[in-house]
Structure formats: C-alpha cells, structure tokens
Amino acid sequence: MSLKASEVQVGDIYSEEVCKNLSRTQIVQYAGASGDYNPLHSDEIFTTRIAGYPSVFAHGMLSMGMTGKMLTNYVGDGRLTKFGVRFTSQVFPGATLTAKATISEIREEDGVQYAEITISTTNEEGTEVIKGNATARLDA
C-alpha cells in the first residue's frame, strides 16, 4: 500500500512508536547486523571509563533505521527517493522513541507526484533525537 496524492494533504501527520524501552541487546543486534562494533555502543567499561560518556548509547544509524521503518510504513515500500537526518541528541538504553512524519509539500515533477516530508523523532522525555527530511513518490 502506498500513499496516494489524492488522499494526502500538506500538514498531514503520521507517527509511530518505533521502539519501547530500548534494550542493550537490540543495540548489540544492530552492531552485528550493520558491522559497526564501536565499543561506545556495547562496552560499558570502555564508554564510561575511557571515553567519558555516562553510558553506552545507540548507533545514530539504529535510530535512523527505526525512523525509516515509520517512513516506509507510511509511504509504502520502495517509495523513498531521499531520506536524510541530523542526529540531535544521543539515544540511551531504556529509550522509547516516537517517529513523526509531517507532509510539508506535494509537488509534481515530470508527471510524477512527490511528497516532501519533515521528520522528527523524539524520546520519552520529548527530546528530539532525530530531525530530518524525506521525499516519497506518490500514486496519482
């Protein structure tokens, strides 16, 4: 199922809880799948005593991946033409993240309709952890 240009309006919002009480194990799972074994994400001794952070924290790309899940659930599979984010705050174990998409523009290019989307992912305290934009191809 993909979004239809005739059924979407500027200002429309879609949001999803993309993780609840993020576990250290899920962070390890992401390390294994992505190949990024930076100890900052799984090694508490290194992270607190050597690197000086309060705790291990999630890969930014894990938060982006979870935000991408919300996007593809909203716009449909294989519909994104652009997806970009800034990591505005770290995500620590125990985080519950909500990813939100807002339609900012609907435009036509070479006879194809596209939606411009602004993205914001926040943690359980309301702190924004990801801020971004995406473009998705729409059905007519």
Add this chain to the structure above:
Amino acid sequence: MAVDKFPIEAGHIMMFARSIGDANEIYYDDDYAKGTEPGAVIAPPTFVQASAQFDPDYFLRPKIGQEWFGSAKEPTGVTQRDGGGGGGGGGLHAEQHYEYHKQLKAGDVLAATSKAGKTWEKQGRRGGKLTFSESVTEYHDQNGELVVTATSVGVRTERPATSGEEK
C-alpha cells in the same frame, strides 16, 4: 571507504530488519515480496550502512590477530586507530543523507566508492570546538548503475558531548 563487492544477501537483510525492529515481510518473505510493487525482497532504506561488513579496512570491527581498543576484563589501553568520521572515541555521527536512484534488491551486488566532501567548524555548547567532515559514497550495482548516494557527516569534539549540539 572502498568496497569492491557488497553482496545484498537475503539473510543479511532479514537480520538487519530485525535489528531495527522492522517486521515488514518484504524484508524476509520471498513469496510475500513477489506480490508487492517492488516484486522482490528489498533492502530497508538504511541498509547500505552494512557495507561496512564488506570493507576490509573498516576500523570499527575487531580484526583477527589485531589488538582491539574496546575493553576485555578491564580497559586494554589500546589506542584506537584514527579512522575519520562516523564513530570512535572522539568522533560521532552527526548527519546521514541518502538519495535513492534505483530499488536495491536481494541478489544485487554493489560496489562502493567514497570521496571526502566539505569540512567546517563550529563552536558547540558542551563538546567545545566541533569539526565536521563530510564523506560521499556512491553505490553502483552489478550493471554499473548508480543505486544509492550516501552522504555521511562526522563530527569530532574536544570533549565528550552528552547531548545534541545542533538544535
């Protein structure tokens, strides 16, 4: 980063999708995927990040026979090799941008080439002076067609930054 061969394997896609908590069947069920618009098992939007697995020199993976800077029973005292943006003791991932030119599917084989982009500096509130550097990676498929352009921005901080610097 240069990766000669990044095979897009169905099992790898399944594991990656699990790790981001995405239960979408298009990432693991071939029969289901056949009935969708892409018509095959596809890769999630951020999957090309896993090309690190196929980069022989990737500095954030322990290598057989080499010392690793993470801890064992206690800190090892091994100093990490400086590998640029995207992670490490003093480096963090600040931004990531993708442009999708073609649908990436299981069975494709990509090759990746990277080049350095812009660099800039900024004064942060908590991390002191911030040095940003951009890296642009192009992923081409087995037919030489451009599939994804990935732009990564890494930031180096003077001290550990425990919260966002760019609000």
